[in-house]
Amino acid sequence: MSTADGVRAALAEERRAAAGRLAALERELASAVEAAAEGTADDEHDPEGSTTAFERAQVAAVLDQVRTRVAALDDALARVGAPGFGLCTGCGEPIAAERLAARPWATTCVACAAGSPGGRPRR
Structure with missing residues (x-):
């Protein structure tokens, strides 16, 4: 197996994992938004101490990071084997x-x- 093939395989595996994480985070955020829209969340009296808005913001921030990671992996996959890789x-x-x-x-x-x-x- 060439170096490029090994790198391509590692990138593909990393991308599969990142895509799975991305899908899970998107579901989590959609669920949180839906719960807030239904009015079931009580931000002011949450016994855990954090507000649902804060939790949504955290999930959204991680979601952005994972999207950036997936884009970087896609870019790297496109460059493997190309001149200059x-x-x-x-x-x-x-x-x-x-x-x-x-x-x-x-x-x-x-x-x-x-x-x-x-x-x-x-x-």
């Missing part, structure tokens, strides 16, 4: 295989991602 967008050098194994959607090397002075100038 695995090259840092910051310095143009190859991204370490270990980094791609850990974060197959990475677009920068460790040095450029960290913003360190060790990041090499683009050729």
